[in-house]
Amino acid sequence: MPEGVIYGGWSFVIAAYAITATGLTVYAWSLFFRLRRLREEE
Amino acid sequence: MKEARGGMWMKYVGAFGLLLLLVGSYIGLFVAPAERHMGDVARIMYVHVPTAWVAMVCYTIAFGLAIVSLWKETAVSDARMTGAIETGVVLNGLLLLQGMIWGRPTWGVWWDWDVRLTTSLVMFLLFAGVLALRSFVDDARRRAAWSAVATIVAFVDVPLVYFCVRWWRSLHQVQSTPSTVDPMMVIPLRINAFAVLFVALWMIHMRKRIELARRKREETDLPERLAVQEGEANA
Amino acid sequence: MSNERKRRRLFIIAAAAVAAATLGYLASGGIGENLVYYWSPSELEAAGDEAIGASIRLGGLVAPGSIERGGDGLTLKFAVTDGECEVPVYASAVPPAMFREGIGVVVEGTMRDDGTFETRRLMVKHDNEYTAPAEGDSVDVEKMMQSMQFERSES
Numbered sequence: 001m002p003e004g005v006i007y008g009g010w011s012f013v014i015a016a017y018a019i020t021a022t023g024l025t026v027y028a029w030s031l032f033f034r035l036r037r038l039r040e041e042e
Numbered sequence: 043m044k045e046a047r048g049g050m051w052m053k054y055v056g057a058f059g060l061l062l063l064l065v066g067s068y069i070g071l072f073v074a075p076a077e078r079h080m081g082d083v084a085r086i087m088y089v090h091v092p093t094a095w096v097a098m099v100c101y102t103i104a105f106g107l108a109i110v111s112l113w114k115e116t117a118v119s120d121a122r123m124t125g126a127i128e129t130g131v132v133l134n135g136l137l138l139l140q141g142m143i144w145g146r147p148t149w150g151v152w153w154d155w156d157v158r159l160t161t162s163l164v165m166f167l168l169f170a171g172v173l174a175l176r177s178f179v180d181d182a183r184r185r186a187a188w189s190a191v192a193t194i195v196a197f198v199d200v201p202l203v204y205f206c207v208r209w210w211r212s213l214h215q216v217q218s219t220p221s222t223v224d225p226m227m228v229i230p231l232r233i234n235a236f237a238v239l240f241v242a243l244w245m246i247h248m249r250k251r252i253e254l255a256r257r258k259r260e261e262t263d264l265p266e267r268l269a270v271q272e273g274e275a276n277a
Numbered sequence: 278m279s280n281e282r283k284r285r286r287l288f289i290i291a292a293a294a295v296a297a298a299t300l301g302y303l304a305s306g307g308i309g310e311n312l313v314y315y316w317s318p319s320e321l322e323a324a325g326d327e328a329i330g331a332s333i334r335l336g337g338l339v340a341p342g343s344i345e346r347g348g349d350g351l352t353l354k355f356a357v358t359d360g361e362c363e364v365p366v367y368a369s370a371v372p373p374a375m376f377r378e379g380i381g382v383v384v385e386g387t388m389r390d391d392g393t394f395e396t397r398r399l400m401v402k403h404d405n406e407y408t409a410p411a412e413g414d415s416v417d418v419e420k421m422m423q424s425m426q427f428e429r430s431e432s
Contacts, residue, residue: 004079005078005081005374006079006082007374012083013085013086015143016089016090016144017089019136020093020136023135024132024241028245028248031248035252035255077410078408079403080407112286147373149403150399151400154383191292211314213314215405218407222407
């Protein structure tokens with residue numbers, strides 16, 4: 001096994017993609033929600 | 043109606059972006075090779091780099107609209123500027139988190155006060171500050187003018203984030219170019235760059251609609267609110 | 278054009294001018310000398326006794342053949358080089374997985390009187406090259422210096 005190489009580390013990759021997906025989804029949902037609420041109030 | 047037609051169109055841009063994001067991420071996670079030293083951890087690149095690019099594109103759009111908004115004083119440019127800033131802040135926040143997650147296994151630390159990391163955090167705080175400023179100003183015209191000026195000032199940090207790694211010593215590496223990145227890694231990188239851009243354009247558009255609706259409500263509510271304020275003053 | 282409009286336009290131009298001037302100043306290196314994230318081995322050596330006890334960061338490449346791992350796995354010794362000078366480092370830290378000969382590192386700590394740099398925070402610097410595995414690992418100090426953006430000191 002050569003030195004200086006990262007083995008594994010998929011947990012970090014999964015964490016980064018999961019956080020990104022969650023962040024974008026929550027924000028998209030908040031956009032829908034806020035717009036709908038404003039429309040209903042009209 | 044022009045607005046409605048534009049809305050229809052943006053919906054497809056967003057959906058296309060989402061589709062691209064799935065394709066690009068699939069290639070990045072399962073098709074592209076691992077990196078020689080970083081191994082699979084390098085796959086974080088395919089979300090991290092596009093997020094950084096598009097966050098800066100959002101702020102640049104906001105900067106342009108801030109000038110337009112000061113110059114012409116239109117409600118649309120102010121609303122769209124707000125959309126670009128808020129979308130930029132969301133991406134900027136994700137960018138910082140992705141970077142920390144990538145930093146731990148490669149650099150050995152979650153965070154360090156190097157120029158790239160510091161200027162990126164400052165960028166987040168500055169533009170979040172512009173959004174906070176907006177919520178404190180009740181008068182729509184003043185809010186537009188103040189937040190446009192604040193945006194122009196905050197924007198100074200954006201080129202700094204980009205160039206700091208070239209100008210000063212840092213822990214973060216300088217920008218890669220296609221010649222320093224394996225061709226199989228460039229493909230998902232490019233796909234996801236466009237993917238995040240399209241999704242962001244949709245987000246800017248949605249946020250713009252929210253802001254316009256809010257402003258319209260403010261204007262219709264204004265006489266009512268003034269009456270309430272007068273009542274409070276008399277009480 | 279009304280007076281108010283004129284004033285606002287003047288304000289935009291002023292704001293843009295201030296922004297451009299700030300950037301220009303930064304780009305021309307006005308603040309560069311005061312913004313030193315790490316010292317190179319040459320600079321550390323030039324500083325001499327001043328570096329002893331001060332809290333500093335040292336940046337450079339891990340000198341080939343210099344790594345000595347402690348038996349407990351929690352300490353290690355190696356030398357940091359910039360191609361001109363070498364500074365011996367004593368680290369009481371678990372090195373990141375990418376730590377190896379010839380890689381860029383930034384260590385945070387202080388200089389001891391015996392000329393050894395003592396650190397508890399060892400960070401590995403990655404360059405901007407991303408390549409697929411199965412290539413030979415060659416340590417070329419000159420090339421690594423370049424791709425890791427470690428500039429040679431002028432001295």
